[in-house]
Amino acid sequence: MAKLISKQFRESLTWFHTWLGIGLAAVLFAVFWTGTLTVFDKEIDQWMKPELRIAQPGPVSLDQLVLPKLSEFDPARESEFWMSAPRDRIPAIRVLYEDQDGESHEAMLDPRSGEVLDLTDSHAGSDFFFRFHFMLHMPGIIGYIVVGLAAVGMMALVVSGIFIHRKIIQEFFTFRPQKSRRRSSLDFHNLTAVIALPFHFLLPLSGLFIFASIYFPWSLGLPYDGNARGLNAETSGYEYLAVPAAGQPGPPVERIDALVSTADGIWLAEEGKRSSRADWIGIFNYGDKNSYVIVERYYPDNRVSIGPDQFSFDPTTQEITNRFSPEPVHAAMNWLEGLHWVQFDHWPLRWLYFFAGLSGCAMIGSGMVFWMQARIKKGTEDSVSVRVVRAMSVGAITGIIIASLGFFIGNRLIPKEIDITGVHRHDLEIWVFFLFWALSCVHAALRGREAWKEQNMAIMVLAVVTVVLNWVTTGHHPVAAVSESLWVVLIMDVMILAGGIVAWWVALKMRDASPGTAALRPVIDSPNRSPN
Amino acid sequence: MAHLTLIIASLLGLFGTASLALCQQRHWKSVMHADLSSASKSLIRNSGLVFLLLSLVVCIQRDGAGFAALLWALIFAVASLITALVLSYQPRTLRFLASAYSALSGSSQNSR
Numbered sequence: 001m002a003k004l005i006s007k008q009f010r011e012s013l014t015w016f017h018t019w020l021g022i023g024l025a026a027v028l029f030a031v032f033w034t035g036t037l038t039v040f041d042k043e044i045d046q047w048m049k050p051e052l053r054i055a056q057p058g059p060v061s062l063d064q065l066v067l068p069k070l071s072e073f074d075p076a077r078e079s080e081f082w083m084s085a086p087r088d089r090i091p092a093i094r095v096l097y098e099d100q101d102g103e104s105h106e107a108m109l110d111p112r113s114g115e116v117l118d119l120t121d122s123h124a125g126s127d128f129f130f131r132f133h134f135m136l137h138m139p140g141i142i143g144y145i146v147v148g149l150a151a152v153g154m155m156a157l158v159v160s161g162i163f164i165h166r167k168i169i170q171e172f173f174t175f176r177p178q179k180s181r182r183r184s185s186l187d188f189h190n191l192t193a194v195i196a197l198p199f200h201f202l203l204p205l206s207g208l209f210i211f212a213s214i215y216f217p218w219s220l221g222l223p224y225d226g227n228a229r230g231l232n233a234e235t236s237g238y239e240y241l242a243v244p245a246a247g248q249p250g251p252p253v254e255r256i257d258a259l260v261s262t263a264d265g266i267w268l269a270e271e272g273k274r275s276s277r278a279d280w281i282g283i284f285n286y287g288d289k290n291s292y293v294i295v296e297r298y299y300p301d302n303r304v305s306i307g308p309d310q311f312s313f314d315p316t317t318q319e320i321t322n323r324f325s326p327e328p329v330h331a332a333m334n335w336l337e338g339l340h341w342v343q344f345d346h347w348p349l350r351w352l353y354f355f356a357g358l359s360g361c362a363m364i365g366s367g368m369v370f371w372m373q374a375r376i377k378k379g380t381e382d383s384v385s386v387r388v389v390r391a392m393s394v395g396a397i398t399g400i401i402i403a404s405l406g407f408f409i410g411n412r413l414i415p416k417e418i419d420i421t422g423v424h425r426h427d428l429e430i431w432v433f434f435l436f437w438a439l440s441c442v443h444a445a446l447r448g449r450e451a452w453k454e455q456n457m458a459i460m461v462l463a464v465v466t467v468v469l470n471w472v473t474t475g476h477h478p479v480a481a482v483s484e485s486l487w488v489v490l491i492m493d494v495m496i497l498a499g500g501i502v503a504w505w506v507a508l509k510m511r512d513a514s515p516g517t518a519a520l521r522p523v524i525d526s527p528n529r530s531p532n
Numbered sequence: 533m534a535h536l537t538l539i540i541a542s543l544l545g546l547f548g549t550a551s552l553a554l555c556q557q558r559h560w561k562s563v564m565h566a567d568l569s570s571a572s573k574s575l576i577r578n579s580g581l582v583f584l585l586l587s588l589v590v591c592i593q594r595d596g597a598g599f600a601a602l603l604w605a606l607i608f609a610v611a612s613l614i615t616a617l618v619l620s621y622q623p624r625t626l627r628f629l630a631s632a633y634s635a636l637s638g639s640s641q642n643s644r
Contacts, residue, residue: 174616177621
């Protein structure tokens with residue numbers, strides 16, 4: 001191994017790893033951070049839209065709660081109408097439809113009464129953080145491209161990191177907080193990287209797979225002479241199961257529950273008692289003589305792999321007319337995509353994802369700290385490049401955390417009924433997010449080496465403000481959350497406060513280590529004076 | 533039952549990573565303040581690997597291979613982090629495990 005990796009090879013890889021890392025740190029941190037939050041996107045939704053804080057209902061009847069309401073929604077003739085029963089993480093009934101003007105709508109129904117819930121207009125977790133994770137809130141395809149390139153860069157960073165790590169086995173469990181900050185930040189960077197190495201490699205890889213058709217749009221059509229319908233007929237049930245509308249009005253669909261039970265029963269027979277159930281039910285050619293129902297399972301609860309498995313039914317006879325479950329030719333692909341989507345029902349694994357995501361954030365942060373400490377040691381701390389990178393890392397790391405807290409604070413402070421012509425309430429929240437982020441970046445540029453410490457303190461303050469605002473605006477303080485079994489609210493508040501405490505602790509650490517005189521720091525950090 | 537198997541898999545993971553750390557001279561010294569004999573070294577390393585393998589088996593038994601590949605890898609990650617932090621802040625916590633290995637390798641040498 002030693003011969004294999006010459007000194008020169010290692011040096012050039014170190015250069016590559018360092019500058020690629022510095023160049024991508026801001027984007028990668030944003031993607032890691034929002035991805036980590038998206039692990040709990042539905043829970044964030046419940047926190048930001050308090051109307052969704054409903055205790056988990058028992059089984060509900062779509063026949064009684066949704067079907068009688070169909071005409072109230074005024075869906076377009078021959079359009080698609082989708083609904084889904086409450087699930088573990090979403091306590092309400094979801095309905096998607098297109099109205100007579102061709103506009104798409106999503107409604108959430110109270111699982112107890114079937115009433116449409118008057119939700120706070122927020123993009124919350126499953127629309128804002130989720131989308132930011134892969135498109136960075138940029139227009140069109142730009143964000144996808146930036147994130148895709150960053151994902152490729154991430155894999156290159158992992159591989160180059162393995163090669164330049166001098167003692168990957170000997171120092172696998174090594175963390176020396178008592179040594180110089182340069183040494184301990186490198187230890188921490190290595191530790192957080194190597195322990196979850198497969199995670200740090202597989203997540204960018206599977207992310208690239210998910211959007212392969214965006215990155216290489218022409219490649220997918222090639223086997224079908226560019227005919228996208230040919231591809232869809234083989235990979236998507238909607239094309240395969242499609243029945244053209246007759247153009248004549250037909251009777252409304254009146255029974256869905258029985259169809260869902262039939263499909264669930266078949267999955268149960270095929271997969272045994274741990275099989276999972278339907279997640280979406282679609283009515284196609286609504287109001288037409290040829291209307292039909294698709295009962296589908298795309299994100300099974302009970303396994304990692306995702307993919308469509310669909311039955312189509314004739315709603316009048318209640319008979320299965322067709323089934324689409326593609327051959328398992330890309331089983332590995334389904335598993336890789338499923339491990340990125342994290343839609344399965346596995347709470348311990350969900351929490352482990354969350355912590356692995358945080359370890360990725362810590363890896364990026366400690367990598368940046370190490371870079372700066374190495375410059376301090378070299379005595380180039382006041383050069384322009386160091387100032388720029390320092391401001392950039394503070395803005396990228398503590399900045400996006402502050403922005404996220406700002407997003408929660410904006411959500412609680414902007415009145416639910418606010419009415420500004422031409423502005424959606426959910427966009428106001430996003431503006432607050434970017435306002436907080438911009439302020440953090442300005443502060444980072446102005447305050448130099450003090451910025452880290454001050455922004456960490458700001459995180460603690462904002463965390464407390466966030467939790468108090470939740471209390472004031474919804475009455476769900478931790479004790480109330482416990483007595484009303486609102487565990488999602490309780491745990492989110494506790495995690496926000498815990499994050500604040502960690503930030504405060506980091507700020508205190510930074511104060512201890514920097515007595516305010518810059519001249520002292522290189523002495524403290526020099527190896528011959530360090531206490532070990 | 534599901535909780536119990538998860539706890540077992542996590543404990544096996546912790547024992548596994550702690551053992552893999554203890555088979556290194558540096559960490560053994562920080563726990564026991566003594567040198568690690570080469571006979572103990574291989575015993576500890578092999579036990580660590582067996583613990584990790586058992587952890588994987590429990591994960592597969594619990595959730596099937598698709599989940600187990602992720603669950604085990606992430607249990608390993610958290611166990612490694614805990615092991616590293618214990619070794620840097622409270623290495624004496626691992627003394628019970630190191631002593632057990634000492635006793636084991638001592639008795640196996642005596643019997644030879």
